[in-house]
Amino acid sequence: MKLSGLVRDGVVVPVPVDPSGRSGPTRRQAAGEEWRRTSKGRYVPAYVDPALPAQRIVEAAVLLPGHGAVTGWAGLHWAGGRWFDGLGPDGRTALPVPLALGRNRVVRPRPGLALSEEWLDPAEVVRIDGLPATAHARSVCFEVRRARSLAQAVTAVDMAAFSDLASIEEIRRHAQRHLQGRPHVSRIARALDLADENAWSPREVSMRLAWSREHPRPLCNVPIFAPDGSHLLTPDLFDPDHGVIGEYDGLVHVGNGRLVRDLEREELARDLGLELVTMVAADNTDQRAFLSRLAAAYRRADGRRSRGSWTLDQPGWWIDTSTVERRRALSEAQRARWLPRQVARP
Known part of the structure; x- marks a missing residue:
């Protein structure tokens, strides 16, 4: 097939031999x-x-x-x-x-x-x-x-x-x-x-499928709000009926403030009456340790969640981007604001 009309930075279309050396090698x-x-x-x-x-x-x-x-x-x-x-x-x-x-x-x-x-x-x-x-x-x-x-x-x-x-x-x-x-x-x-249209990475998919084998299927990247409408957090996975949230973390946390942010996230989850369980890179090859931590989180969360401290009801200023149809309907300015994850490099 001739691809002479191909226009894409960073790629080179293979060419045949050209005796003159102008459009290809001699x-x-x-x-x-x-x-x-x-x-x-x-x-x-x-x-x-x-x-x-x-x-x-x-x-x-x-x-x-x-x-x-x-x-x-x-x-x-x-x-x-x-x-x-x-x-x-x-x-x-x-x-x-x-x-x-x-x-x-x-x-x-x-x-x-x-x-x-x-x-x-x-x-x-x-x-x-x-x-x-x-x-x-x-x-x-x-x-x-x-x-x-x-x-x-x-x-x-x-x-x-x-x-x-x-x-x-x-x-x-x-x-x-x-x-x-x-x-x-x-x-x-x-x-x-x-399938789910609001998963943000392959690792999140792996975590959700493992989670769903033994517990109710969690929501993907659903925003959690305070009663006054302020945004609290958007966990990778969330079971609102049992008060368990899940995060995938494949990074080694040393320096650069990352560990501090993780601790703050855990503290916020506890303040909301939620249990946080984290899946790490090592769990990809053997998910038994993650499932054990997840089961423990469900046991701790049982009977002690306080729903009055958070809500899934979206305030008027929030734009829902949880489906393909909703994301396609956004303007370019809205996409830049609400979908930074789609333009960031994996």
Whole structure:
């Protein structure tokens, strides 16, 4: 596929050999150290980092037929999905770039690619900065159907919603209209039942799923207010019926005031009659310790919560951003004020 119209800072489109050396390397230059071969007959300058997600996507996309598109994590990353970095759950292993080819095998299997030959409606392909990608809901469904666990599938849905690329309802409609009878489609319904449009990170999703196995499903990032309408805190997770809040903390707290803020948060929770339980990075590999702390928090909270000191009723000045639909309705100025988490780097 020709990507001559692609416009995206930081990426370089592979080019074929050019005997004149104007639009690409000469054959002799291509054989040297200043150029890197990306695929048969395609090259980029050697300084171009092949590990960058966007660059990997472009190098794969040049192999697409005219009717094809990138999909899955690649389509979501290219569309601005903050948490779709093309890495596996370990944060190191590079995932293959998924390509939707339609029903004609025109690209040979090769390392670094995940090929899909399912029927592809041209109406499901959008161009973003010159690169063809499948509609966001289809890209999410691709990720969910290929997920190795239910937790990974739910994370894909939640993080697509985090970046406002697809709502739970949009994903559900796509699956019902286009994927009936396809392999692994039942995974989509299971993932959507557990999904939440207001999760802010993959680790929060992991904590919520662990929490929900043994206790009532908590609310995600719900703001808690004082009776006078002032904002008190917005915990990662909250069970308002039992008075237990949860926070994920993957940082080592030394210096820079971080420890002080954590202690202040714990003190505020106690003043409100709430129990705070924290999940740390070490809990990701073995969640038993976290579940033990969570059970202890529920026991301590039982029968001693004071609801009069806080409320979930939102005051008039507060703007609710808990769903994809509400976030999409915000003005640019409102987004800058109320959604700083979406522009901050992960």
